[in-house]
Amino acid sequence: MDEVKRENEALRAKLRSYSTLNTFYHETQQEIARLNQLVSSKDGIIADLRARLGNYEKTVVIEGEEPYIVGPSKSLIESLCKEICKLQQKLKESEEDTAQKLETSKTEIQRLHEKLKEKDQELETVRERPEQEKEREIQRLCSTLAEIDRTQATRAVLCNSLAEEAEQLRAQLGATVQVCQELLGRLEKEKSKTALPDQRTQANETKDSPEVPHLNVILSKLEDENDQLKKRVAYVESLNSKWQKYDSSREEYVRGLCQKLKESNGLASAGPTLTQTPAVGSMPLFQQEIVRLNGLLQDKMIECERLSRERDDSKRRDQERIQMLEQQVLAYIEDFKSERADRERAQGKILDLQDEVGRLQLQIRTQAKNYIILYIKKKRSLLYRYLLQNNPTSMIFEKVSQKRLLILNVKNIYYFLFIIIIMDCFKSQ
Missing domain, CATH: 1.20.5 (Single alpha-helices involved in coiled-coils or other helix-helix interfaces)
Structure with a gap:
């Protein structure tokens, strides 16, 4: 009865724990739905901001380069997209895990309900039994x-x-x-x-050779050997326990034989001489049995010593191999750390050089732009002088305002250069 009550209490405790797990699962589902709503709202905000940014973005045109669009970098957008994909994958995996856990918990709850019903039925059957059967059952349990x-x-x-x-x-x-x-x-x-x-x-x-999987294989082999040695030790311990039981039973058997021998000797001394001869004949048999058992004991002890020596030797070899592998792993770790530090230093130098190259390219562009502007101004002044001196249509150029000529874009530079080259050709003729 007490055992059945304990089992019922344990089953009820399990039911309570599974009900709490079910409530936790529903709460996590609600939390996931709330987080999905937040993510959708954030996605809408991001889309709105991108639309606004597309409306207000500006482009800067530089000679020899593509137009620069103000906005987030592609690498940032790609990294954000990858992070969102990872989070979505994790969310799906968590939902699948929770669904599996819910199914397992439901099956476990059903099983526990069935067990509880069976235990209740057993309790009812025990209660419906008569008192004599109960007493017999109690006596049987006590025995x-x-x-x-x-x-x-x-x-x-x-x-x-x-x-x-x-x-x-x-x-x-x-x-x-x-x-x-x-x-x-x-x-x-x-x-x-x-x-x-x-x-x-x-x-x-061995730096360039793939030693890491080889080391993993060696470690797995060592673990297997260690498990085998543990099994062998357990087998030896079981043999030792069995041998102790056999030794104790043998000692009891020898004591019984000695007691019987003493009784037979007493009977032989008290009785007639006819009963003395079988007792004397039985003595060598007992001695032979004792000698045989002692020989078996010595053989088993020798086997136990041999197994213990083999175990010690295998442990020593395993320890030496483990120490050697640990030293190799430490050396590999140090080499990897040094290589990573060198790589990081080289990457830092590359980034610094890239920054320096970009700065120098920008400086070259600005200097070239200024030089081209000065050259255009110089050629423009020469063109004005030439047109005023030799061309009767120079009044048309005089009427053009200076502002309109100053805001010429970089795209008109080649046009003016072409005109200057033509005028130089006319001068040479």
Whole structure:
């Protein structure tokens, strides 16, 4: 009854948690709808601003270049579009995840409802039973609980014995690890001077080669080997526990045999001489059984020692390989950081040079424009003088105002240059 009540309470707690998750899901849906409305309003504002910007934008024409339109840069617009696409993709993924979670929660709620109904039916059936059956069920449960307590007590005793042995093995392992660390420290101190240039040369040789996937493969292999070793250790521990159980049963069997032997010896001394001969004949059989069991024990102990040595050797090899790979990874990381710093410095220099080139190009354009304007003014004055001296239609040019000539655009420069060239040809003739 108590267990059924506990299960019902757990199921009700799960139902409450799933209902809260459902409310959270609906709230997130409302929040997503509100954010979509905000995004649509912001898109409308952006479209309005773009339309207004298109109405008021101006163009500047420079010789040899395309017209410059005032507005946001294409790179900014592309980056904003990419960011919007990413956010929309994330929104779709989140909606799909929430839909999947909602479906799973619904199925779980249905399953829990079914379990709750089954438990309620079981409770009703238990309540409808007569008192004798209830007492029998209670007695059966008490007996099962007593058996469980006994098994737990035996497990606790075995666990304590195994924990003591494990602590001893850990202490031995810690001592061996300390000794290995001391030896490794000495070796590193001795080989530090020669190992660094070797690592540098190895890193330089393997810089251009695709070593990263190779390292990933090696790490995966090491993880697999580590899992296999863990499984082997668990198997050895299980064998050890089984062997302890077998040893305890063997000792009990030997004690029983000794007790029987003592009883048989007592009966032989008290009874007639006829009963003495089978007891004497049974002694070698017991001794042979004891010898055989001792031999099996020694074989199993030797096998356990061999497996423990193999485990220690494999751990040591794995540790050495892991240290070597860690050193290689550190060298690769340092090389990558140095390359990235060099790349960033080169990129900064390129940007500075581009800025300098743009500034110089602008300066050249302004100087060329000023030079062309001065040249046009000079040629224009010479043209006026020539027309006033030699051309009878010079009065037409006198009537043209100076303002109209000054606001000539850059597009008319070639026209005036052509006229000046023609006048120079007339002078030469």
